[in-house]
Amino acid sequence: MREKIEKLNAEFKHLDAKSSLEHFLKVYRGKIALSSSFGAEDQVLSDMILKIDSDARIFTLDTGRLPQQTYDVMDRTNLKYKTKIRAYFPESRDIEKLYYKQGANGFYDSLENRKECCYVRKIAPLKRALNGVEVWITGLRAEQSQTREEMQMLEWDESNGVIKLNPLILWKESDVWSYIRENGVPYNALHDEGYPSIGCEPCTRATDVGADIRSGRWWWENPEHKECGLHIKETN
Ligand code: SF4
Numbered sequence: 001m002r003e004k005i006e007k008l009n010a011e012f013k014h015l016d017a018k019s020s021l022e023h024f025l026k027v028y029r030g031k032i033a034l035s036s037s038f039g040a041e042d043q044v045l046s047d048m049i050l051k052i053d054s055d056a057r058i059f060t061l062d063t064g065r066l067p068q069q070t071y072d073v074m075d076r077t078n079l080k081y082k083t084k085i086r087a088y089f090p091e092s093r094d095i096e097k098l099y100y101k102q103g104a105n106g107f108y109d110s111l112e113n114r115k116e117c118c119y120v121r122k123i124a125p126l127k128r129a130l131n132g133v134e135v136w137i138t139g140l141r142a143e144q145s146q147t148r149e150e151m152q153m154l155e156w157d158e159s160n161g162v163i164k165l166n167p168l169i170l171w172k173e174s175d176v177w178s179y180i181r182e183n184g185v186p187y188n189a190l191h192d193e194g195y196p197s198i199g200c201e202p203c204t205r206a207t208d209v210g211a212d213i214r215s216g217r218w219w220w221e222n223p224e225h226k227e228c229g230l231h232i233k234e235t236n
Pocket of ligand 1: 063065107114115117118119121122199200202203
């Protein structure tokens with residue numbers, strides 16, 4: 001698989017985001033999906049994808065701890081594009097066990113607790129959402145954090161057994177906002193309140209101007225831990 005990914009990268013790394021989406025949405029029709037957290041990058045991709053194929057599959061992971069503003073943009077997106085982005089939830093029994101073990105806000109107490117919460121609320125539902133999917137489209141950008149700077153347009157995701165397509169991997173933040181403005185794309189109101197990256201409400205906060213884009217996520221942890229496990233880079 002490593003060779004196949006290297007070949008795909010050599011072939012497609014010069015394509016712009018729209019062209020790469022057109023290609024993969026056509027070749028992998030019915031087996032390709034975007035996971036959206038309704039952040040700025042995912043909104044750009046939803047706009048591009050739904051303009052190419054209005055039946056394309058887009059899903060979100062509703063952790064149960066999202067900010068109200070994320071639900072607002074979810075509804076506005078469905079309305080604007082006349083679509084129904086499918087939401088995947090954690091299993092209720094897993095949440096009950098999590099509360100019993102670490103309490104409602106145990107993720108603040110240790111890295112282990114935080115990773116367990118992210119696993120129950122995000123990773124396990126993602127595995128269900130990716131069932132039958134061969135290409136997983138993401139809104140990752142290399143400049144977002146030190147954990148993402150070596151990522152390429154195409155990657156192999158060993159833990160989910162899918163090809164990851166990152167059409168915006170070389171985009172700058174200014175590219176994202178230019179696209180949003182030029183195309184009238186709905187976006188999360190928290191971006192206007194100093195939140196460059198938005199996840200669960202208790203684990204996200206606003207950042208200072210010029211600060212690392214993901215510094216408001218799990219701000220109490222070291223930078224190298226600032227991933228929920230959805231996008232850990234495979235080394236083999
Ligand atoms: S971001 Fe926070 S609340 Fe959300 S799943 Fe991870 S630890 Fe839990």
